Amino acid sequence: MSKVRMSKRQYERLTGSAGRKKAAAPCARAAGDGKPRRKTKAQPEVKLCDSYRVISSVVTVRVPWPVSVNAYYVRTRFGGVAVGKPGMVYRKTIADEWLAQAGRVTFEGRIAVRLVCVFPDERERDLDNIEKCLFDALQHAGAYRRDSQIKLKTSEQSGTQAPGWVDVTLGPKPGVDVQRGFFGNEW
Numbered sequence: 722m723s724k725v726r727m728s729k730r731q732y733e734r735l736t737g738s739a740g741r742k743k744a745a746a747p748c749a750r751a752a753g754d755g756k757p758r759r760k761t762k763a764q765p766e767v768k769l770c771d772s773y774r775v776i777s778s779v780v781t782v783r784v785p786w787p788v789s790v791n792a793y794y795v796r797t798r799f800g801g802v803a804v805g806k807p808g809m810v811y812r813k814t815i816a817d818e819w820l821a822q823a824g825r826v827t828f829e830g831r832i833a834v835r836l837v838c839v840f841p842d843e844r845e846r847d848l849d850n851i852e853k854c855l856f857d858a859l860q861h862a863g864a865y866r867r868d869s870q871i872k873l874k875t876s877e878q879s880g881t882q883a884p885g886w887v888d889v890t891l892g893p894k895p896g897v898d899v900q901r902g903f904f905g906n907e908w
Contacts, residue, residue, distance in 0.1 A: 728825035779892035780864075782822045784815055786841050786885035787854040808854070815858035828865040831894040833873035840878060841885025848876040855887060864891060 787793070788807045795805035804812065836855070840846060856868045865871075872894045 726827040780823045780826055781888060781890045782819060783886055783888050784818050787851050790850055790853055793854045812858045812861045816862035819862040819864055827863050828891055831872040832865060832870050833892055833894040834871050835890040836876040837879050837888040839886050840881040841883050843881055
């Protein structure tokens with residue numbers, strides 16, 4: 722089962738524990754006042770890992786329409802490939818959207834991705850051309866560590882409307898259930 726990493730603030734928002742004062746360990750002394758601090762209560766259901774909280778969940782984020790692969794990647798003068806200026810701007814936009822809508826959540830382990838694409842116009846497009854730029858930008862935004870973690874992906878077109886967008890749903894990779902489909906009821 723995959724794990725989701727999120728910041729302490731995001732965890733407090735999900736659990737409703739924001740605003741509570743936390744007590745310190747009994748032997749610790751506060752700086753300057755000399756009073757001993759109280760012992761904190763442990764939260765056994767959630768493990769602290771590199772300043773993130775680890776939980777299992779599904780996250781859906783609406784992101785703007787990706788730039789084309791030809792604009793995202795450019796050739797260098799030495800024959801290599803690098804992310805071009807439009808790609809850098811798109812990466813920044815995705816990072817801002819991910820932080821605003823999902824918080825500081827990073828998926829670990831095997832994950833599944835569902836893309837629901839609303840095209841910006843009526844031109845013929847391949848759904849698989851959208852994935853490379855989008856997955857690269859999501860990795861750069863911190864949604865997951867490596868795009869090799871994606872073990873299941875589905876893409877579908879859901880009409881056309883300017884300016885176009887993609888609804889990205891990320892979650893732990895579930896088992897395949899013939900009755901409910903790939904994602905089960907939580908998708």
